[in-house]
Amino acid sequence: MNLTDSGLLTLRPEGVYCPEGDFYIDPWRPVSRAVVTHGHSDHARWGCNSYVCATTSKEILRHRLGEDIRVQAVEFGEKSVVNGVTLSLHPAGHILGSAQVRVERNGEVAVVTGDYKREPDATCEVFEPVEAHCFISESTFGLPIYRWEPQELVAAAINRWWSENADRGVASVLLGYALGKSQRLLAMVDPSIGPIVTHGSVAPLNAIYRNEGIPLPLTKNVLNVDKADLRRALVIAPPSALGTPWMKRFGEYSDAFASGWMTVRGARRRRSVDRGFVVSDHVDWPSLLQSVDESKAERVWVTHGYSSVVARYLQETRGLDARVLSTEWEGESMKEEAPAEGAEQESEGGEA
Amino acid sequence: MKAFLNLFEALDSSTKTTAKVAALNAYFKQVEPAEGAWAVQLLTGQRPKRPISTTEMRELAAEMAAIPLWLLEECYDAVGDLSETLARLVPEVVEASRGTLLPDDAGLDRWIQERLLPLSTLDLAERKVHLKETWLSLSANERFLFNKLMSGTFRVGVSQELVIRSLSETFKVPKHLLSHRMMGQHAPSPEWFEALVESEEGNGASHEAIGGQPYPFCLAHPLEDATIEDALGPISEWCIEWKFDGIRGQLIRRAGTTYLWTRGEELVTDRYPEIAGWADSLPDGTVLDGEILAWNTESNQPLPFNDLQKRIGRKTVGKKLLAEVPVRFRAFDLLEWESEDVRGRSLAERKELLTRLVPAEFLSEVFRPQDWDEARLIRSAAKSQNVEGLMIKRWSSTYGVGRKRGDWWKWKIDPMTIDAVLVYAQRGSGKRASLYTDYTFAIWKDGALVPFAKAYSGLTDKEIAEVDAFVKRNTLERFGPVRTVKPELVFELAFEGVSLSTRHKSGLAVRFPRMTRWRRDLRPDQANRFEDLQRYLGAEPTVAETEPA
Known part of the structure; x- marks a missing residue:
């Protein structure tokens, strides 16, 4: 054709x-x-x-x-x-x-x-x-x-959610695709709130981005963070990490999904995560x-x-x-x- | 509206009871009475009447978004919720222009009273302008909530019980008092809210008994035959009566006026003129608890519930229907006597006062069996009396609020019923060979309908003809003699027991299933869930079925 x-x-x-x-x-x-x-x-x-x-x-x-x-x-x-x-x-x-x-x-x-x-x-x-x-x-x-809101507004909402969680001592698990979405989220958040942990599928892609000169905040492997610090941490992981043993390290946590689909309430509810942030590429x-x-x-x-x-x-x-x-x-x-x-x-x- | 929006979002995003109560408490702690009144009513399922049609809402939103209506419908398809679709489509305005219509801190009450309710009195052109202004001055999430309220589809995952619990914790008012004060229909005024959460000191019980305010109904727990002796002990401690198959009602006579309330808190005085007429002879300051029954005056016994259904929902009753299905109130308890709340007295005392007040033909008959076996014998006659079984109440008990375990029991002849959806139909045999009379029913499991029982008895010929016509018009697929039909009709099935089964897709098998009622009042999504059926497992000794070789 x-x-x-x-x-x-x-x-x-x-x-x-x-x-x-x-x-x-x-x-x-x-x-x-x-x-x-x-x-x-x-x-x-x-x-x-x-x-x-x-x-x-x-x-x-x-x-x-x-x-x-x-x-x-x-x-x-x-x-x-x-x-x-x-x-x-x-x-x-x-x-x-x-x-x-x-x-x-x-x-x-x-x-x-x-x-x-x-x-x-x-x-x-x-x-x-x-x-x-x-x-x-x-x-x-x-x-x-x-219709997307300006990125700064979404970033502010994510940071607020993270810092409220950190204040009550629970980790914040932010779910998004390993390639692209994860790095964008990293660049959006405020690293002064607490340590940032990335899932194993995200880390190598971060390295590629950094090599290309994209500034990303310091991220850590979960094994290198104290248990106490984990309770203030932001965890960036792909959705497939949910329900795996890897998640057990964080104890009680709040989870959120970052996607354009989160615009719609029904989609947020079907995802059954605590929060949905509208971040779309x-x-x-x-x-x-x-x-x-x-x-x-x-x-x-x-x-x-x-x-x-x-x-x-x-x-x-x-x-x-x-x-x-x-x-x-x-x-x-x-x-x-x-x-x-x-x-x-x-x-x-x-x-x- | 922000505070109520925050509450809505907190309730909507959590499934944990503790989190919900915490959100409710935080909200009620700061709420003004004017807003609180609306909040309580909305949270307990009372909604303002829809002041505008959804067609108008759709047209305005499409116009504001500058899109054709077909595109709005595509969006609705993707979102699945009209209120949300419209909220998202209305263009966002800059934040600065918000707060021009009503101050930023205007409560829910002002938005409803000044922006929602007036819509119903405006003409088409004014209505459009009014709603447009409203939409533009709200954020998308507020707009969503406003649309939910406006279209009468506001729902959030809290029960009345949870709202009462939160109000009780916040305002230190006992729960039973709150549920009493919430009974009936009230205008959502600040005065009502203040009276609702007022501490109980001072005025005393008589203060509550004003106007047509009903008392909260005391509810019974189901009882299983196998455990009855162990659970209840000597029969002499128990008052035994029929469990009527009608509508539970509270008949109030105060200050020369009669009020008849149903358990659904509907005021139905005008629908049952026979009962209202009779109650006019009761002395002022009397409240009776009893049952509204369709009554066969010749055999002097209740008519089946199906007959009563002809009267339910009829706001005005014609002479013909009055003659065909007369109703009668049968009282079984006395809540207020000589303007005094007597719920705290024993059942024996209340019954004694009741018999003095009400002639025997309007009273529920009390049986005095010697032992539980004799009670069983009485119960076995229930069907011929058009009643559901026996009520068993402790003579020494006070009249409680809600469903408390221990003093009130219902011992039904058909304790097991399930509302199920018709999914397959098959032709009958013999004289029913031309009709679809054999049905397979399904209940919900993980969002899908799972077949669990077949039944072919229980419907009248007229109903069978109706179902047959439905099947023929709504066939989705045919497998030999079996038709798959559109899952739309709901029936109440009764059965004798549930056991595990490897033969049925559902994993459970029911014994002697039969249709007891066509639930025309239920939508398929309101049918029971698999878990409801599972609960009956072990209700009696069961033997696991195995797959025949």
Whole structure:
């Protein structure tokens, strides 16, 4: 299936494909050449012969897919031309090294956003609007009920929760994905409140972020913290850590889940954690519309999320040629992640 | 509204009773009486009447969010709660513009009285402006709470008992006094709240007995046959009566006015004119506890509960229905006599006063069996009398508040009943061959319906025809002769016992299940849970069933 009338991008069983350049963008089956928007497992999959990604994404990819993968890193904005197709990566603001993929041929431009968000945060490059004729956008939170509060307000709420817990001598367990969300949370919190402990699946990713020059507060392994100090600690862990023996060390604790889904009370209650903080690394409704508008695209493919809703809304309100694209990309999941030990196996996927 | 919002969020986010009571105590400690009155009523399930339709609310929210209605419905689908959906859709305004409508510290009462209730008296255009202003001056979470109150869907996980416990701890008022003061219907005024939490010194009991204020009902515990001798001792200590299958009621005659309250604290005086008429002959300062029964004047015994159901819910009663299903009040206890609260006297004394006051045909009959075996014999006749079994009350007991163990027992002939959802239907045999008359029922387990019993008896021909029509219109799947039907109809099943079973998906099997009542008043989600059935396990000696080879 052609995604542009010219056939610049097409959809194949393996994923979104550029025939002239002979590469796939975030393919969901092994292919020979994959351009990867970012390191989450529904976008960066095993088994491709070679990968292209942003420079700051390279170590993340190697950590997740194996040290032996063939990966070519390119700088943001750097253009490479293959068989008449110009390929470049542009910051998507989702996690460190996350990129939008821009392809151009004969003056026709198509952009694949991957996952993206507009609000700047300290742990990744700031989203850069890119104009295109054809814009392929995620829509994980593509409903008008999803409007993020400014990050400082959420950070203040998290810090307040942590310090209240610390005052009554219980640990604060903050649950979020190991890659991206955890580091963003670390950069949001106030380390003067108490020690910060990270789960084993989070620590190596912190190291990668630090090596890339992202300042993160001091984090500790649970074994290196006194029992008394643990009662004042903030614990950053993936949701899959809940209910494992690892959690027993903290005794009584308060738990919270950090996700865009926490907007909705029912989702908070189903999670059955004490608190839900709305921290999302995806675009909310207003910034999704803003991004579509700024792309100036006439054709918009809407994928993973509320794609049919967004497509219909864009048709009705903007008269765009907006369509639904079925992909195997998954956005931000409410489902349980894979075993906590294997960060490599962690799934970010599964929006219903 | 902030204080009440904080309370709501604390109650909503915790499942621990201690945390809930702590949140309630902290709230009531600081609350102004004007707000407290609303809070108590809302927390105990009383809600203001909805002043605006949800359609209007939807349209306004869509307009404010500048989205089409279909998109609002998509959002509603994702959220699952209309109040929350609308709260999220209304655009957030800058914090500074909040507090312009009502001061920042305005209580719940002001928001309800000045921003919610007036909606019902405004015309469409004014209503829109009024609600729009309200929404814009609230934060998203406050808006959510306001919408819940406005749409009459406010619910939070506390029982009346928990509210009473907190008020009792906070204001040092005994719980029984609080539950008495909360009985009946009251305007949520600051005066009412102050009177509710006033310490008991001073005025004494007669102060409570003003107007149509009922007393809290004393409730009985179920009794199991097997343990009766051990549990109760000599039968001479016990007052034995029928357990009627009607509506529990409290009949009050004070200052020339009659009030009839049900146990659901509904004032139903006008619905049962026969009873009200009869009560006019009672002396002032009398309160009777008894049962409202549909009455067969020819055989002089109660009619089945099904007949009474024709009267329940009818606010006005026509001549025809009055003649077809007459009702009668049968008194079994006396709570107030010559304007004196006599609940503290023994049952023997109360009964003695009661027989002086009320003619025998309006009294519950007292049996005097020699031993428990004779009591069993009486009980076995219950069905033919259209009663549920026996009530057993200690002669020396005072009239308690709520369900206290030890003095009041109910010994039902069908102690085991479960409200279950019809999930499969199968054609009957013989003369019922063309009808779906054999049903499989399910109860809730971990959020899913689990089949646990089959039943085919207990419905009238008319009801069978109705269920048959429902089955034919609502078939989801067919497996040979069996149809899976939309889980919608709820029936009360009675059975003789529960045992463990490997044959049934539920792991439990019931003995002699039969339909005793079509619970048209229940939605499928209100059917019983697996745990309710499990509780009956061991209610009598059971033998584990094994899978036949």
